[in-house]
Amino acid sequence: MKTKQTIAVIGATGNMGSAISRSIATGNYRLLLIGGKPEEAKALAKQIRKENESADVEGIECSVEATWEADIIIAAVPYEAEKAVAEKIREKANQKIVVSISNPLNSTYDGLVTSPDISAAEELQKLLPNSKVVKAFNTTFAADFSTPVIEGKQVDAFIAGNDEEALKTVSELVGTAGFSPLIAGDLQVSRTLENMQLLLIQLGIKYNYNWLAGWKILHN
Amino acid sequence: MYKSFLQNFNSKVRLTEEEEAFIKNYLTPKKLRKKQYLLQETDICKFIAFVEKGALRAYSVDENGKEHIIQFALEGWTISDLYSFLTSEPATYNIDALEDSELVLISKAAHEELLQKLPKYETYFRIQITGAYIAMQKRLTSIISSPLEERYKNLTALYPTIVERVPQHMIASYMGLQPETLSRIRRKIAAKK
Numbered sequence: 001m002k003t004k005q006t007i008a009v010i011g012a013t014g015n016m017g018s019a020i021s022r023s024i025a026t027g028n029y030r031l032l033l034i035g036g037k038p039e040e041a042k043a044l045a046k047q048i049r050k051e052n053e054s055a056d057v058e059g060i061e062c063s064v065e066a067t068w069e070a071d072i073i074i075a076a077v078p079y080e081a082e083k084a085v086a087e088k089i090r091e092k093a094n095q096k097i098v099v100s101i102s103n104p105l106n107s108t109y110d111g112l113v114t115s116p117d118i119s120a121a122e123e124l125q126k127l128l129p130n131s132k133v134v135k136a137f138n139t140t141f142a143a144d145f146s147t148p149v150i151e152g153k154q155v156d157a158f159i160a161g162n163d164e165e166a167l168k169t170v171s172e173l174v175g176t177a178g179f180s181p182l183i184a185g186d187l188q189v190s191r192t193l194e195n196m197q198l199l200l201i202q203l204g205i206k207y208n209y210n211w212l213a214g215w216k217i218l219h220n
Numbered sequence: 221m222y223k224s225f226l227q228n229f230n231s232k233v234r235l236t237e238e239e240e241a242f243i244k245n246y247l248t249p250k251k252l253r254k255k256q257y258l259l260q261e262t263d264i265c266k267f268i269a270f271v272e273k274g275a276l277r278a279y280s281v282d283e284n285g286k287e288h289i290i291q292f293a294l295e296g297w298t299i300s301d302l303y304s305f306l307t308s309e310p311a312t313y314n315i316d317a318l319e320d321s322e323l324v325l326i327s328k329a330a331h332e333e334l335l336q337k338l339p340k341y342e343t344y345f346r347i348q349i350t351g352a353y354i355a356m357q358k359r360l361t362s363i364i365s366s367p368l369e370e371r372y373k374n375l376t377a378l379y380p381t382i383v384e385r386v387p388q389h390m391i392a393s394y395m396g397l398q399p400e401t402l403s404r405i406r407r408k409i410a411a412k413k
């Protein structure tokens with residue numbers, strides 16, 4: 001696509017938000033970064049522009065304004081914050097792609113706080129009924145973004161959603177970030193994807209992967 | 221938000237409150253800053269844009285890199301590359317914002333669904349297309365056969381605030397004239413007043 005798309009990253013100053021912003025700033029996107037503290041979002045934008053001259057990125061104070069300008073919104077916030085964020089952006093996110101990256105982990109990292117018959121992504125879709133929620137980036141660690149190739153293999157990044165066109169758009173985004181995009185299925189598959197990251201975290205703790213680990217499907 | 225879009229819609233086909241609420245589910249609110257593109261040529265145009273606030277233009281670029289403005293869109297106007305939107309062939313127009321603008325987009329998918337689910341939308345769209353066809357025929361006839369002064373008057377009648385809002389060279393481009401020719405016509409019209 002030649003026309004530049006605008007992406008609002010809500011929670012851009014966090015581990016994931018900043019890693020995603022940095023990596024997709026290399027693509028044909030215009031990024032609007034929103035953080036809990038506006039100065040931090042502005043400083044991050046400045047730093048990304050310094051690292052990458054062609055990056056079109058700007059820190060912006062209000063998530064509602066940013067959502068209004070955006071074609072795609074990435075909710076890079078903790079699971080617990082998603083309800084409040086959704087309520088704020090709902091009107092301006094109408095018909096737009098909203099990327100859910102969250103893993104609803106409990107505080108001891110040994111389980112999910114959501115019940116087995118739902119996922120954080122499906123909950124977000126209920127909160128934003130007229131948006132196109134797509135699950136992505138939840139099976140990759142923040143540290144993977146600077147090293148999306150581990151042991152010579154490009155890490156897979158799973159994507160789930162109900163809208164064909166939105167899945168295609170997010171696949172391109174995931175590819176720009178350096179991962180190998182893999183569409184896993186409709187939004188309900190997010191239940192599996194969120195549990196996959198729980199497993200990876202547990203394995204990481206057990207075997208000391210130091211947060212640099214990812215999934216790769218081997219096939220013929 | 222959506223106020224002037226719904227006003228425009230209601231002036232053509234009257235909606236009930238329920239229908240207004242229904243249609244709102246399908247609309248995409250979009251803010252565009254001055255000079256930003258809504259569409260670039262070779263992409264497939266996947267929307268129709270209604271201007272709630274601001275100003276946009278659609279233009280093509282010839283092989284020498286020269287821009288030719290096809291259409292302006294001010295408040296209450298609709299803009300798109302309809303050929304691309306309807307056929308899903310690559311767009312031949314670029315659409316960008318001449319001022320900070322607030323738009324209501326109807327995506328192709330939303331459009332298809334609304335055509336199916338809301339007969340009044342089909343009526344609205346038919347009226348829009350009819351209007352666009354009439355405007356196109358008028359513009360074509362005017363370009364081919366009307367004297368320059370009359371063409372300039374047609375333009376200012378069509379877009380009353382355009383002269384104050386866009387640079388002269390764009391108006392010249394819309395009329396297919398050199399900027400000097402346009403200034404000459406404007407002086408002539410001013411002298412007659």
Ligand SMILES: NC(=O)c1ccc[n+]([C@@H]2O[C@H](COP(=O)([O-])OP(=O)(O)OC[C@H]3O[C@@H](n4cnc5c(N)ncnc54)[C@H](OP(=O)(O)O)[C@@H]3O)[C@@H](O)[C@H]2O)c1
Pocket residue numbers: 010011012013014015016017034035036037076077078079081084085101102103104105137138139140141142143197
């Ligand atoms: N870390 C990982 O490797 C990883 C991997 C996969 C998925 N995820 C998921 O990614 C999400 C973010 O994780 P993280 O590790 O990046 O967390 P983090 O470093 O704590 O960042 C969270 C971001 O969200 C903002 N935020 C917090 N509460 C907010 C609210 N109520 N409204 C608006 N913004 C709010 C924070 O801003 P302030 O700091 O200014 O409050 C910060 O920018 C989580 O859902 C997590 O499950 C993380």
